[in-house]
Amino acid sequence: MKKIKMCQTAKIRDVYKDFLTSRKVRGVSEKTxxxxxxxxxxxxxxxxxxxxxxxxxxxDLENMIASMRESGLASNTINxxxxxxKTFLSWxxxxxxxxLNIPLYKAEETIKETYTDGELKALLKKPDVHKxxxxxxxxWAIINFLLNSGCRAATVRGIQIRDLDLDNGIVYYRxxxxxxxxxxxxxxxxxxxxxxxxxxxxxxxxxxxxxxESGEQLTENGLRQSIARYNERR
Numbered sequence: 001m002k003k004i005k006m007c008q009t010a011k012i013r014d015v016y017k018d019f020l021t022s023r024k025v026r027g028v029s030e031k032t033x034x035x036x037x038x039x040x041x042x043x044x045x046x047x048x049x050x051x052x053x054x055x056x057x058x059x060d061l062e063n064m065i066a067s068m069r070e071s072g073l074a075s076n077t078i079n080x081x082x083x084x085x086k087t088f089l090s091w092x093x094x095x096x097x098x099x100l101n102i103p104l105y106k107a108e109e110t111i112k113e114t115y116t117d118g119e120l121k122a123l124l125k126k127p128d129v130h131k132x133x134x135x136x137x138x139x140w141a142i143i144n145f146l147l148n149s150g151c152r153a154a155t156v157r158g159i160q161i162r163d164l165d166l167d168n169g170i171v172y173y174r175x176x177x178x179x180x181x182x183x184x185x186x187x188x189x190x191x192x193x194x195x196x197x198x199x200x201x202x203x204x205x206x207x208x209x210x211x212x213e214s215g216e217q218l219t220e221n222g223l224r225q226s227i228a229r230y231n232e233r234r
Contacts, residue, residue: 010097012049012056016040019091031154039084046071053097061085061102079107120147122234134200134213139230141197142210142223148190157218161198162205166191 020036040049046067047060068078082105089101115123123143127136142156155173163172169191173182186194201211208217218226 009052009054012047012051012053013040013044015053015092015097016049016088018095019088022091036084036088039081043081043085053092056098056100058100061100065105075105075107078105081105119234123231125234129200135226136230137197137200138210139226141193142227143230144190144193145210148187149184151184153220153223156210157208157220157223159209160205161203161207161209164194164198164209166195 020033023033023036043049043064047064051060065078065082068081082102086102086104089098092098093101124140124147127140129137145156149171151173158174159171160174163174165171166186169186169188171184171186173184201209203211203215207215210218210223212218212222
């Protein structure tokens, strides 16, 4: 009687789904999970994710990088994709799917253009409260807040009114990337700006500080577009 041979096959695409589930169980943010999914879709244009992961070879990864470069992807983009793939393959190593991994793609260092003093002055100029919309007044407050604190967009969107302690000049960040609460000092001009903003904004302790005109939480895209339009007009 013939013995049944154990044969474990798994497509890269299916193993990646298990990887995402494992990240979700570990409490990885929805934003990071979304990024992982987006990166897989992008990499699938340069790597066959329908093949068995056990058949994946170093040459496949090299060809993927070459294909990305030939398609005109920026080096920073390739670096982001290989960073995600490295995380995935490291997990696969621990799970016994493969012993293969990939080095990070070296991205070219670029110096981002910064605002001039004149541009910053234009951005920080207070709008006429008797003529401007709530959105413009809110965006002006957000710009000031970002320059005071330097926090991430997701953190700005998550701040609630109760997170402010203007008497002591501090703000509590409860929604941070590492999920650890932080206490950030506010300069006195920023405290004054937030006091005036709150008089216009109104709302209760559990309401979001920087909200839409209907009082709802700003979406990531909504915040990005609002600030972009504000900066372009200024």
